[in-house]
Amino acid sequence: MKVHNTLATQTTRRVFATGAISVVAALALSACGGSASTAPSSEAAKQDLKAAGAGTITMWVDAERSPALKDITEKFKSDTGIEVKLVVKDFAAVRDDFITQVPTGQGPDLIVGPHDWIGKFVQNGVIAPVELGDKASQFQDSSIKAMTYNGAVYGVPYAIENIALLRNTSIVDSKASTLDEVVANGKKAVAEGKATFPFLVGMDPKQGDPYHLYPLQSSMGSQVFGKNADGGYDAKQLLIGDAAGVEFAKKLAAWGDAGEKIINSNITGDIAKEKFLAGESAYFLTGPWNVPDVQKKGIKFAVDELPTAGGEAAQPFIGVNGFFISAKSANALATNEFVTNYLTSESAQDSMYTAGGRPPALKASFEKAASDPVVEAFGKIGATGVPMPAIPEMSAVWADWGATELAIIKGQGDPAEAWAKMAASIKSKIGG
Amino acid sequence: MPKPDLHEPPASAASTTPVQPPRGTAHPKVAHQDAAHRTIRNGLRGPDSIKGTILKIVLLGLVDAFAVYVLMMLFLSQSWAALAVSSLVVLAINWIYLRRGGLPAKYLAPGVLFLLVFQVLVVFFSGYIAFTNYGDGHNSTKEDAIAAIQLTAQKRVPDSPAYKAAVLTKGDTFYLLFTDPSGKAQIGSTDEPLTEVSGAGKDSTGKANSLPGYETLKFQEIVANQQEILKITVPVSENPADGTLRTADGSTAYQFKPALRYDTATDTFTDSDTGTAYRDNGKGAFADANGETLATGWKIDVGMANFARAFTDPSLRGPLLGVILWTFTFSVASVALTFALGLFLAITFNREDLRGKKVYRILMILPYAFPAFLSGLVWSGILNPEFGWLNQTLLGGAHIGWLTDPVLAKISVLVVNVWLGFPYMFLVCTGALQSLPTEIDEAARMDGASPWRVFRSIKLPLLLVSVAPLLISSFAFNFNNFNVIYMLTGGGPRFADTDRDIGATDILITLVYKVAFGQGTGRDYGLASALAIIIFIIVATISAISFKQTKALEDVN
Numbered sequence: 001m002k003v004h005n006t007l008a009t010q011t012t013r014r015v016f017a018t019g020a021i022s023v024v025a026a027l028a029l030s031a032c033g034g035s036a037s038t039a040p041s042s043e044a045a046k047q048d049l050k051a052a053g054a055g056t057i058t059m060w061v062d063a064e065r066s067p068a069l070k071d072i073t074e075k076f077k078s079d080t081g082i083e084v085k086l087v088v089k090d091f092a093a094v095r096d097d098f099i100t101q102v103p104t105g106q107g108p109d110l111i112v113g114p115h116d117w118i119g120k121f122v123q124n125g126v127i128a129p130v131e132l133g134d135k136a137s138q139f140q141d142s143s144i145k146a147m148t149y150n151g152a153v154y155g156v157p158y159a160i161e162n163i164a165l166l167r168n169t170s171i172v173d174s175k176a177s178t179l180d181e182v183v184a185n186g187k188k189a190v191a192e193g194k195a196t197f198p199f200l201v202g203m204d205p206k207q208g209d210p211y212h213l214y215p216l217q218s219s220m221g222s223q224v225f226g227k228n229a230d231g232g233y234d235a236k237q238l239l240i241g242d243a244a245g246v247e248f249a250k251k252l253a254a255w256g257d258a259g260e261k262i263i264n265s266n267i268t269g270d271i272a273k274e275k276f277l278a279g280e281s282a283y284f285l286t287g288p289w290n291v292p293d294v295q296k297k298g299i300k301f302a303v304d305e306l307p308t309a310g311g312e313a314a315q316p317f318i319g320v321n322g323f324f325i326s327a328k329s330a331n332a333l334a335t336n337e338f339v340t341n342y343l344t345s346e347s348a349q350d351s352m353y354t355a356g357g358r359p360p361a362l363k364a365s366f367e368k369a370a371s372d373p374v375v376e377a378f379g380k381i382g383a384t385g386v387p388m389p390a391i392p393e394m395s396a397v398w399a400d401w402g403a404t405e406l407a408i409i410k411g412q413g414d415p416a417e418a419w420a421k422m423a424a425s426i427k428s429k430i431g432g
Numbered sequence: 433m434p435k436p437d438l439h440e441p442p443a444s445a446a447s448t449t450p451v452q453p454p455r456g457t458a459h460p461k462v463a464h465q466d467a468a469h470r471t472i473r474n475g476l477r478g479p480d481s482i483k484g485t486i487l488k489i490v491l492l493g494l495v496d497a498f499a500v501y502v503l504m505m506l507f508l509s510q511s512w513a514a515l516a517v518s519s520l521v522v523l524a525i526n527w528i529y530l531r532r533g534g535l536p537a538k539y540l541a542p543g544v545l546f547l548l549v550f551q552v553l554v555v556f557f558s559g560y561i562a563f564t565n566y567g568d569g570h571n572s573t574k575e576d577a578i579a580a581i582q583l584t585a586q587k588r589v590p591d592s593p594a595y596k597a598a599v600l601t602k603g604d605t606f607y608l609l610f611t612d613p614s615g616k617a618q619i620g621s622t623d624e625p626l627t628e629v630s631g632a633g634k635d636s637t638g639k640a641n642s643l644p645g646y647e648t649l650k651f652q653e654i655v656a657n658q659q660e661i662l663k664i665t666v667p668v669s670e671n672p673a674d675g676t677l678r679t680a681d682g683s684t685a686y687q688f689k690p691a692l693r694y695d696t697a698t699d700t701f702t703d704s705d706t707g708t709a710y711r712d713n714g715k716g717a718f719a720d721a722n723g724e725t726l727a728t729g730w731k732i733d734v735g736m737a738n739f740a741r742a743f744t745d746p747s748l749r750g751p752l753l754g755v756i757l758w759t760f761t762f763s764v765a766s767v768a769l770t771f772a773l774g775l776f777l778a779i780t781f782n783r784e785d786l787r788g789k790k791v792y793r794i795l796m797i798l799p800y801a802f803p804a805f806l807s808g809l810v811w812s813g814i815l816n817p818e819f820g821w822l823n824q825t826l827l828g829g830a831h832i833g834w835l836t837d838p839v840l841a842k843i844s845v846l847v848v849n850v851w852l853g854f855p856y857m858f859l860v861c862t863g864a865l866q867s868l869p870t871e872i873d874e875a876a877r878m879d880g881a882s883p884w885r886v887f888r889s890i891k892l893p894l895l896l897v898s899v900a901p902l903l904i905s906s907f908a909f910n911f912n913n914f915n916v917i918y919m920l921t922g923g924g925p926r927f928a929d930t931d932r933d934i935g936a937t938d939i940l941i942t943l944v945y946k947v948a949f950g951q952g953t954g955r956d957y958g959l960a961s962a963l964a965i966i967i968f969i970i971v972a973t974i975s976a977i978s979f980k981q982t983k984a985l986e987d988v989n
Binding site for chain 2: 080081082096099100102103120122123124125126128129130131133134150151152205206207264266267268271327328331332333334336337340341392395396399400403410425428429
């Protein structure tokens with residue numbers, strides 16, 4: 001074992017690397033080799049880092065979040081001499097790219113994404129746990145709970161996302177707590193000619209939208225998975241097909257195309273947004289991502305708690321965005337330092353909020369952001385939510401769940417039968 | 433419909449289309465031959481011109497410089513096989529271009545090289561994947577899987593204190609100096625369990641950071657030696673059950689205990705609490721006696737299992753036959769309808785005396801000018817049962833499920849595909865019609881043939897000689913027409929009799945996509961590659977037979 005201190009001799013491989021780089025530089029007559037660092041104080045140390053292949057940390061991030069990380073990466077560089085390279089990737093493909101590239105050694109050290117990727121990442125052996133220690137208590141409980149998988153924390157959260165009920169206050173001026181009241185208000189508005197639709201929620205024409213409908217389902221006591229001893233979801237306890245779920249399915253048919261038409265299978269997310277922006281409905285079940293456009297349009301709105309359809313609380317799924325460390329990071333120690341001691345800082349979480357507008361996961365940052373009543377309202381509703389299941393089995397649930405709900409909403413077949421069939425199909429896929 | 437994109441290199445269309453090249457540009461083939469002749473003449477007369485030589489040296493120098501860089505990187509990453517192959521390629525390139533003569537090789541080398549890298553290699557790689565279980569949960573090698581399981585099995589001991597840590601060194605060994613929450617300083621290394629020390633120097637936060645006889649590492653030095661430092665596991669006591677202290681960032685340490693222990697000799701993971709043993713189950717995963725597997729597995733070769741699954745997996749077998757039938761219907765009908773419509777319009781607009789012909793032709797080509805995936809999305813909006821323009825405006829508020837009824841969805845997909853594809857056929861047929869000799873037409877008319885008879889017995893057979901290969905390629909393209917299906921219906925409406933997300937308008941390629949990218953059951957690249965190979969075999973067989981048939985057509989000429 002040898003300590004590479006600043007005077008340590010290079011191994012032959014590194015001599016060769018230096019030689020190779022200069023030869024290439026000479027051949028290509030380019031300035032590639034000339035990225036000399038500017039701070040002279042730790043010049044020697046920096047060279048040493050480069051020699052150990054630890055001069056940079058690579059992070060995959062999407063275009064929207066990349067600027068928000070500039071300040072904190074610069075601070076890290078001036079403190080440690082290690083550069084964090086932000087590689088902008090297409091969000092739609094980044095998860096699968098990460099899974100395929102980490103094993104080849106070409107993957108990044110860090111990736112930004114939602115917590116429900118964790119299951120797939122662990123299944124494919126591409127991320128490492130992060131120990132936050134006492135820092136965990138500085139984050140909102142729900143965010144740490146979401147980042148916990150099989151009893152270990154896998155990411156540093158920075159934002160929490162969940163849906164709420166937007167109400168156009170110039171059409172309906174008072175808050176309602178149950179779906180029946182909401183629908184009654186909405187219908188009254190339609191009858192008075194103030195609106196065209198009593199209630200709006202976007203439905204994907206192919207997959208439905210179980211995510212948006214989940215609060216209604218959970219308020220009727222129906223859940224997807226049960227939980228095991230350590231509080232994580234347990235794939236062996238598939239609860240979706242239980243009696244409460246069947247009740248929900250029946251209600252869904254009653255709300256659907258063949259019933260009251262509160263949930264309309266032909267209204268896509270885009271159409272729902274368009275209609276709400278046009279003032280054609282008092283209610284819109286959606287997330288914070290649609291709020292900026294509503295504000296821009298000048299619509300007076302309130303963020304209401306999710307309406308209940310049954311006797312229990314309407315719990316939305318919460319999605320937590322965070323940073324994950326690659327299992328094969330060649331620079332794991334520096335990456336851990338950056339993640340646990342820099343990205344958890346208030347300033348980093350503040351700037352992520354400024355860029356993305358999503359309620360911060362760090363309590364101190366959230367309190368600052370909560371001066372905006374919209375953030376505060378969404379945050380309050382999120383605190384009652386449950387993390388979206390991150391177990392890989394969940395991906396087997398989504399497709400069946402969505403397609404079945406869509407069919408029920410369209411009035412195809414008997415709801416109870418369709419629901420039971422869906423539960424059986426999911427069960428056969430996850431082998432439970 | 434065939435568009436000059438990745439799926440169909442325009443070059444193949446150009447070489448078989450009888451469309452005349454635009455005036456003013458020399459035929460590329462002719463230009464090549466010219467250059468070739470010139471070079472040969474030069475070669476016979478004497479050395480190349482100075483300009484040519486300099487250009488050659490510069491270009492070859494750039495290629496070699498890049499090659500040397502790549503070779504060195506390969507050497508550093510110790511990829512010996514890749515290094516050997518690359519060296520051979522570099523030598524071959526230099527030999528081809530430095531020697532005199534061998535002109536055809538000089539022209540062919542770049543093309544062949546790119547063909548090998550971007551086509552042959554890719555085809556062989558997906559061929560290889562078809563014989564593995566590569567997919568979610570089987571993502572990498574066994575070593576990686578073991579390392580990942582060990583990594584995730586490390587659980588922090590509940591209610592254990594958080595330590596501050598400093599990295600020290602004495603001789604050749606790294607030590608961690610811990611400060612527990614009460615301020616007590618302890619030192620240890622992998623071989624030496626935790627022992628309390630006195631006389632440690634402390635910083636302003638009360639963290640012990642130095643000890644006489646030891647050297648403290650600065651952060652840069654810690655990072656430079658991180659691989660060693662991350663491996664340090666300091667036993668908390670003589671009893672291994674108490675767990676070990678580790679640091680992940682060089683400044684804090686926590687007490688961990690592995691939930692699973694790996695034994696190299698027996699190749700088993702053992703659960704520390706229950707004692708359950710997980711063994712290699714031969715399917716690329718560790719499993720206990722009940723068949724319960726650990727989450728992370730690895731990639732193994734599975735032979736023909738993926739091909740067998742394509743035909744035996746009940747959730748695939750049922751819909752597979754329907755999907756294959758629909759794929760054939762879709763591609764044959766698409767080709768027939770677009771060709772019929774394109775030909776009809778081409779003949780209509782080929783009249784010499786038609787006014788505003790150019791305007792019509794431009795309008796005709798417009799659907800071809802939009803990206804297919806965009807048109808797909810727009811059409812799916814137009815066909816929305818309640819809010820779509822078709823139902824709302826044209827049909828006065830009717831509720832027709834254009835994309836949600838299985839039969840109507842199939843018809844809609846075909847109609848949209850005809851809309852997208854007829855301009856191509858229109859272009860091709862217009863070109864082919866214009867190149868037909870007018871004398872035959874005139875002669876037939878003189879003999880008293882009716883226009884229909886002229887078309888059926890003279891124009892169509894002549895047309896088919898040049899257009900038939902394009903019809904075949906159009907068939908192959910539509911067989912794999914992913915954009916239209918995926919953007920318009922996403923394959924839906926779903927079949928009721930399968931667990932998988934497969935629907936009435938799914939063609940084979942969208943089915944493969946859904947299998948590979950896990951719309952429901954996780955990604956399965958192995959099965960997807962096997963299905964892709966089956967598709968390849970089908971398309972290749974049909975194309976080969978069809979091309980043979982077109983040879984007969986050529987005899988008409």
